[in-house]
Amino acid sequence: MKKSLALLVVTGSLLLASAANATLVTTWSATETDNWTATTSTGGTGIFSAGPSVISWGGTGNYLLNNETQSKARSAVVITNAASNLAVVTNGGPVLTTVITHFNNTIDGGRDTLKFTTLHTSLVLTPTSPAGAPRAPSIVDFGVNFIETPNIGPSNGSGCGFTSTSACDDIFVLDNLAGLVTHFVFDGYKYTLNALGLGLSVLTPSQCAEVNKLPGCVGVVTQEKKHTDVQMGFTITAEQVPEPAPLALLGLGLFALFSARSRKNS
Numbered sequence: 001m002k003k004s005l006a007l008l009v010v011t012g013s014l015l016l017a018s019a020a021n022a023t024l025v026t027t028w029s030a031t032e033t034d035n036w037t038a039t040t041s042t043g044g045t046g047i048f049s050a051g052p053s054v055i056s057w058g059g060t061g062n063y064l065l066n067n068e069t070q071s072k073a074r075s076a077v078v079i080t081n082a083a084s085n086l087a088v089v090t091n092g093g094p095v096l097t098t099v100i101t102h103f104n105n106t107i108d109g110g111r112d113t114l115k116f117t118t119l120h121t122s123l124v125l126t127p128t129s130p131a132g133a134p135r136a137p138s139i140v141d142f143g144v145n146f147i148e149t150p151n152i153g154p155s156n157g158s159g160c161g162f163t164s165t166s167a168c169d170d171i172f173v174l175d176n177l178a179g180l181v182t183h184f185v186f187d188g189y190k191y192t193l194n195a196l197g198l199g200l201s202v203l204t205p206s207q208c209a210e211v212n213k214l215p216g217c218v219g220v221v222t223q224e225k226k227h228t229d230v231q232m233g234f235t236i237t238a239e240q241v242p243e244p245a246p247l248a249l250l251g252l253g254l255f256a257l258f259s260a261r262s263r264k265n266s
Contacts, residue, residue, distance in 0.1 A: 022188025022240055026090050027129040032083035032097045034232075037118045037141075042148075044112035053079040055114055057148075058107035066105050066225045073105040075148070075170075077114065088125070088236055094196060096233040104170050104222045106151055113148040123193070123234070127186075138182055138193060143175030145211050151224060162206035166224040173211045173219035174200065190241045199230035 035052035048057045054076055056063050061072035068074070083097035100119070107113075119142040126134040149168040153159020160168035180195045199220050208217040222228040 023130060024090065024189055024238060024240070025127040025130065025132070025186065025191075027127075028088040028090070028236065029126040029128050030083065030086045030088045030095060030097075030123060031126075032081070032086075032121065032123045034079050034081060034098045034119060034121050036077075036079065037120045039117040040115045042113050042115045044110050046108070046111040047074075048112040048114075050117075053081075055117060057113045058105065058111050061105075063103045063105060066103075066227075068105065070106055070108055073107045074103075075105045075107055075113075076103045077101070077117070077146075078103065079119075087128075090191070090236050090238050092235070094233045094235045096231055098232040100197075100230040100232065101227055102170065102172070102220075102222045103227045104224055106224050107148075109150060111148075114146045116146065117144050118142065119144055121195075121232075125236075135184070135186060138184065140179040140182060140195070141176060142179055145173040145175060145213070145219075147171050147211050149210070162210045163204040164221070166226075169221040169223055171203070171207055171211050171219060171221050173203070173208070173213050173217045177218060185241060188240060189238045192237045192239075194235045194237070196233050196235070197230050198233070199228065 036050065036055055037052075039050040039055055041048045041050070041057065046058050047060065049055065056074055056076035058074035059068070059072040061068035061074045063074040063076035078101045080099040080101065082099065086095050086097070088095050121140045121142065122137045124134050124137045126132070147170065149160065149170055151167055153167050155167050157164030157167055157169065162168075174197075182193045184191055184193075200218055201220070203217050203219050203221065205215040207219075207221060208215055211217070211219075220228065220230055
């Protein structure tokens with residue numbers, strides 16, 4: 001019995017020592033890179049161009065201009081990276097990273113337009129307090145469905161067949177909602193990355209149906225002849241996790257104590 005109690009004391013001490021050695025990273029330096037991959041188009045006329053940071057389609061005009069003639073008008077989705085060596089506080093407020101912009105210009109019908117693309121996000125976190133080596137990047141792929149709606153009906157969107165402000169809003173839907181929350185374990189703590197997109201929201205059932213998605217889909221609708229931004233960012237939260245080896249030893253100690261009591265009672 002005394003030996004079992006001693007074993008339990010030793011394993012409990014190991015568990016406490018392990019918890020004491022766990023170190024919370026309170027601040028990080030973050031670098032995020034984003035690019036478009038696996039892009040597909042609908043097929044049609046005009047010029048379709050898919051690059052790592054700019055996807056554009058339509059006529060020969062400039063997508064930055066919303067006053068081009070309809071035959072020349074061009075639309076685009078653009079990644080603007082501004083996420084290098086950003087200071088991040090564990091359990092602190094959000095850190096803003098990449099901006100995704102849709103330049104929605106009125107183009108001719110039948111144009112070859114964007115159908116689907118993937119936002120490939122890579123985030124490298126380097127501990128700064130306490131200082132440490134960069135950890136392996138967290139990589140998330142967000143599938144993005146898109147529909148270039150026909151510009152029909154009144155300018156208030158009443159003839160679009162779905163909730164719309166202009167005639168008719170274009171629609172983006174995010175496929176990989178699970179990727180908005182990811183986890184990693186580092187030096188005794190479990191860290192949770194919560195991605196956010198300022199501008200994303202739950203769309204109406206009619207908007208979801210327009211992109212062949214079930215009600216409750218998440219995305220953004222963009223008005224004609226305007227550019228719409230989605231500001232990406234994230235937060236980091238942390239919670240301490242017990243080391244598996246000391247837990248196993250503690251379980252062994254409890255088992256020995258239980259066995260000793262069972263033999264004494266018998």
